[in-house]
Amino acid sequence: MTPRFIFLLCFFAAGALSQRLIVSVTDYGAVADGRTDNQRAFLSAWRDACNSGGGGMVHVPRGGNYYVSQAVFEGPCRGEMSFRHEGYIIASSEYSGGDSWISFRLVNRLSISGSGTFDGNGASTWNRCRSSGCNFPPSSLKLDHVKDVSVKKIISVNSKAFHINIDKSRNVFIDGLTVIAPGDSPNTDGVHIGKSSYITVTNSRISTGDDCVSVGDGNSHVNISSIHCGPGHGISIGSLGRYGYEKDVHDISVSNCDLVETTNGLRIKTWAPSAVATTVSNVTFSDIRVKRVRNPVLIDQHYCPSDSCSHGDESMVQIRDVKFVGVRGSSADRVGVTIECSKDRPCQGIEFVGLHLTMEQGQSTMAYCSNANGQFVGRDQIPARCLRAMEKAVRKVGSLKSGTFWVSKKAKEEMSNISQDLTTLSNTVEEKAKWIFNKLKGKPAKSLSDLLLDHNLPPGLFPRNATSYDLDEARNKLVVYLPSPCEVCFSDSSSSVVRYSNRVKLTLGRGSLSDIQGMKTKVLAVWVTVTSIHVEGTKSSDKVWFAAAGAAVKKARPRDAFEIPRDGLRVDKF
Structure with a gap:
């Protein structure tokens, strides 16, 4: 055998070994009938392609629904990998554990593409999580733990939680993503990024029930651009500071995005008190268009979604060098900019350039800054400066009543009475402003008791000393304000006790209160969090059912025990 022949033999053998392997999941027995669990077929196809010397491609063809209970596509692989998804993959309506349905782990040089759909089948999970x-x-x-990954033109619908979760990864490029979930689906962030670097999310349309894009702790060099967001909670950094193992966040860019009718716009949120001292720095939001967005610009360093925080200490997260450039459009609220920073670590280097935020009818919005020196660079910005808390409240009331005499007279009558009560409220700036606002303008047109009766709910579900409420009629979201946390003992056979936070949030329905935050009750002498209340019928002999998170059963109580509002007994904390 000549040396030349040996060389050619080795050359062609090497070429054969390095040839890319392309496999279809149907070659491994996958059936697109929506019932057969294709987990084994998908994993077998991945294993063979991953172990091919030249890398490989796994193809999910069009036609039918491929049910997959769960799948972890694991590396490292011997070459570059592709997951070409052109079909429809659907999850179970139930889940048995684990933090992901479909995951790619320890894979480098991966492409996920093909305009296929991942259906998380999350509706029953959302309902269960809301009620119990x-x-x-x-x-x-x-x-x-992936590196050098591209995700292009895939569709994710109805995820049970995050649609895409990027964790401890590097060099990930997401382009042309479509996310669809109802506006009230809980925790369904479009893209969540955690402890990763050099991440790009671009040219995507996200409609969901939580943040369109959320940037958690430990991230750097994240570029978010050309995102259409709505419905949803906007684009957020955070929440941060809740856990002791968290790391700094820096070099984040959000640009050329459209936010439409979202509950927040551009937001940084940190817990107070926080478990760790970290830093958020070098953040730029630029060329952002908002339309009927509530809280278009928000830094909230007293974040606590469940109203269970003590607020005894300030956030330890330092926020600095944050720029808002060219944020323009319409706000759903008179306050377009809220910068509420930590007293212990005031925000540094907050800068506004080219800001133009008005109400839908063209009225100017206001900016409120606490523990931060917001710099408005350039002329003709709306808003053009920061207001103090009292100034903001009075200006807000003044926008509703014509004539300065009424505002001045009411302010003089009430300001001396509300300072003491104000100190009992949460540190949340929006709560303080709303409380002052409601106090100055008087009671709502309809009492809270009448509002409950209109929805077939007993009027005594809340204490008599509730100061005011705020109802978003479009979304049936209700917030009830009390001067302090309190308890009410009801006169039923078991002497039921209900404890209320100074702010109770919920969704108001016909004969029901759901998504409750800020209410507890005792079950077998143990305090449990109330998540929903359901009323049977309209007779006084009918039952009121309390569903409590963590409780084995729902608690039924007679409706007539809640027919009369009762005074709440103040407690030190919720």
């Missing part, structure tokens, strides 16, 4: 609480459900697609 649950552990955090799985994300639909998780990129876990």
Whole structure:
């Protein structure tokens, strides 16, 4: 055998070994009938392609629904990998554990593409979590410890929790993503990024029930651009500071995005008190268009979604060098900018350039800054400066009543009475402003008791000393304000006790209160969090059912015990 022949033999053998392997999941027995669990077929196809010397491609063809209970596509692989998804993959309506449904782990040089759909089948999970609480459900697609990954033109619908979760990864490029979930679906962030670097999310349309894009702790060099967001909670950094293991966040860019009718716009949120001292720095929001957005610009360093925080200490997260450039459009609220920073670590280097935020009818919005020196650079900005808390409240009332005499007279009558009560409220700036606002303008047109009766609910479900309420009629979201946390003992056979936070949030329905935050009751002498209340019928002999997170059964109580509002007994904390 000649040396030349040996060389050619080795050359062609090497070429054969390095040839890319392309496999279809149907070659491994996958059936697109929506019932057969294709977990084994998908994993077998991945295993063979991953172990191919030249890398490989796994193809999910069009036609039918491929049910997959759960799948972890794991590396490292011997070459570059592709997951070409052109079909429809659907999850179970239930989940048995784990933090993800479909995950790619320890894979480098991966492409996920093909305009296929991942259906998380999350509706039953959302309902269960609303009514009785649950552990955090799985994300639909998780990129876990991956590097050099592109995700292009895929569709994610109805995820049980995060649609895409990027964790401890580097060099990930997401382009042309479509996310669809109802506006009230809980924890369904479009893309969540955690402890990763050099991440790009661009040219995507996200409609969901939580943040369109959320940037958690430990991230750097994140570029978010050309996102259409709505419905949803906007684009957020945070929440941060809740856990002791968290790391700094820096070099984040959000640009050329459209936010439409979202509950927040551009937001940084940190817990108070916080478990760790970290830093958020070098953040730029630029060329952002908002339309009927509540809280278009928000830094909230007293974040606490469940109203269970003591607020005894300030946030330890330092926020600095944050720029808002060219944020323009319409705000759903008179306050377009809220910068509420930590007293212990005031925000540094907050800068506004080219700001133009008005109400839908063209009225100017206001900016409120606390523990921050917001710099408005350039002329003709709306708003053009920061207001103090009292100034903001009076200006807000003045926008509703014509004539300065009424505002001045009411302010003089009430300001001396509200200072003491104000100190009992949470540190949340929006809560303080709303409380002052409601106090100055008087009671709502309809009493809270009448509002409850209109929805077939007994009027005594809340204490008599509730100061005011705020109802978003479009979304049936109700917030009830009390001067302090309190308890009410009801006169039923078991002497039921209900404890209320100074702010109770919920969704108001016909004969029901759901998504409750800020209410507890005792079950077998143990305090449990109330998540929903359901009323049977309209007779006084009918039952009121309290569903409590973590409780084995729902608690039924007679309706007539709640027919009369009772005074709340003040307690030190919720």
